Amino acid sequence: MTLSLMHPTNDHLSIKHIRLTSWVTNGWYHVQPNSEIVTDALTQNSTFYYYGKTNDNYEWLGTDEQGFKAYIANEKFTSLNTSDSLQGHKDIEIKTFGKFTGKILHFSGI
Numbered sequence: 001m002t003l004s005l006m007h008p009t010n011d012h013l014s015i016k017h018i019r020l021t022s023w024v025t026n027g028w029y030h031v032q033p034n035s036e037i038v039t040d041a042l043t044q045n046s047t048f049y050y051y052g053k054t055n056d057n058y059e060w061l062g063t064d065e066q067g068f069k070a071y072i073a074n075e076k077f078t079s080l081n082t083s084d085s086l087q088g089h090k091d092i093e094i095k096t097f098g099k100f101t102g103k104i105l106h107f108s109g110i
Helices: none
Strands: 002-006 011-019 022-031 035-038 047-054 068-072 077-079 093-101 104-108
Touching: 002 022, 022 035, 022 068, 047 068, 068 077
Parallel strands: 002 104
Antiparallel strands: 002 035, 011 022, 011 047, 022 077, 047 093, 068 093
16 A cells, blocks of 8 residues: 655554454554655555544544544554553554545645
8 A cells, every 4th residue: 555645744644454354553654745655554455544643733534424443552553453452552542544445545735
């Protein structure tokens, strides 16, 4: 999966994807302004969920109706969607991830 950022500041992106048969959340992918990265999220499923935030507190997230709630931590993490899988991490939060279907996810705003 490719993450593309059209935003004037650095961004931290977290994505949720199916690895084999279970949903996994990975964070954080760091994307420089006006650039893209190819992630290590290898899956046959074309549906992902995303949550992103910038250094200046701009967020990309889903709505409660279409989103998927998942635990995140402020530092690099991999989660199996339970707070227990983030033991040892500080500042654990639940965020609503947006739904995306495709191979290239573009983030823009402001």
